[in-house]
Amino acid sequence: MRRSIIAGNWKMNATLREAEALVTALVQRPIPETVEVVVCPPFTAISHVARLLAGSRIGLGAQDLFWESAGAFTGEISAPMLVDLGCRYVIIGHSERRTYFGETNEWVSRKLRAALAAGLAPIVCVGETLAQREANQTMEIIDQQLTSALTGLSAADLSRLIIAYEPVWAIGTGKNATPEQAQEVHLFIRNGLSQRFSQQAAESVRIQYGGSVNAANAASLLQLPDVDGALVGGASLKADAFQAIVQAAQRRGQGAALK
Ligand code: PEP
Numbered sequence: 001m002r003r004s005i006i007a008g009n010w011k012m013n014a015t016l017r018e019a020e021a022l023v024t025a026l027v028q029r030p031i032p033e034t035v036e037v038v039v040c041p042p043f044t045a046i047s048h049v050a051r052l053l054a055g056s057r058i059g060l061g062a063q064d065l066f067w068e069s070a071g072a073f074t075g076e077i078s079a080p081m082l083v084d085l086g087c088r089y090v091i092i093g094h095s096e097r098r099t100y101f102g103e104t105n106e107w108v109s110r111k112l113r114a115a116l117a118a119g120l121a122p123i124v125c126v127g128e129t130l131a132q133r134e135a136n137q138t139m140e141i142i143d144q145q146l147t148s149a150l151t152g153l154s155a156a157d158l159s160r161l162i163i164a165y166e167p168v169w170a171i172g173t174g175k176n177a178t179p180e181q182a183q184e185v186h187l188f189i190r191n192g193l194s195q196r197f198s199q200q201a202a203e204s205v206r207i208q209y210g211g212s213v214n215a216a217n218a219a220s221l222l223q224l225p226d227v228d229g230a231l232v233g234g235a236s237l238k239a240d241a242f243q244a245i246v247q248a249a250q251r252r253g254q255g256a257a258l259k
Helices: 016-027 043-053 079-087 094-101 105-117 130-134 138-150 177-198 201-204 218-221 239-258
Strands: 006-011 035-040 060-062 090-092 121-126 163-165 204-210 229-232
Touching: 006 090, 006 163, 006 204, 006 239, 016 060, 016 239, 035 090, 035 130, 035 239, 043 079, 060 079, 079 105, 079 201, 079 239, 090 105, 090 177, 105 121, 105 138, 121 138, 130 138, 163 177, 163 201, 177 218, 218 229, 218 239, 229 239
Parallel strands: 006 035, 006 229, 035 060, 060 090, 090 121, 121 163, 163 204, 204 229
Antiparallel strands: none
């Protein structure tokens, strides 16, 4: 049974004071054994959040990185720098980065390799736009994104890889994928991993769903057989809502254990 993973993507939100208030509220809440919980603050708050998380079971991640380790790359942050701050996870290829900052599949691939080389657990985002879904291109787009990201990776690399299926039309829109839509794409991703590597390797990869996950819809998405957690944007900025999603993931773990 894959361990559920709930990650909060704070995006460009939270001053130090706001970050402190949110993390202080989160660390007071119980984290179920069956759920891995991660927060991904903006770069500016990572070091402060790292101190606040000391001794807690909440893991720390970043929202992006650059593939070079150091050098003349003004404004960029490298994988070793994130490790230095205490990060264990990093989001790569979020659709907002692809859309607003021109990130390509090639860049995602380079960033993924840099993250793995530094020992980070990459959360690689894939997903189709509304136009692509309406043109029946969802699987083709996901396949292209996966092919580019995974080429050259070994089965051993997969043990740390997390994939987030985030339909672009569902991010920040309040319009989530239906459980049927989510399960269909998650299974497609898992089958793609199985074909490229092995069934055993594919079974070990956690695939998160992301796109308007909230306290009300989390349970219906997290109980799906190939949905192993959630990448949460807006709802991760509210301790109560985030905790409710974590609890929904715990119930998934309990349900599976009873089977
Ligand atoms: C995200 O930022 O990855 C995301 C899924 O955002 P939201 O939950 O707000 O749709």
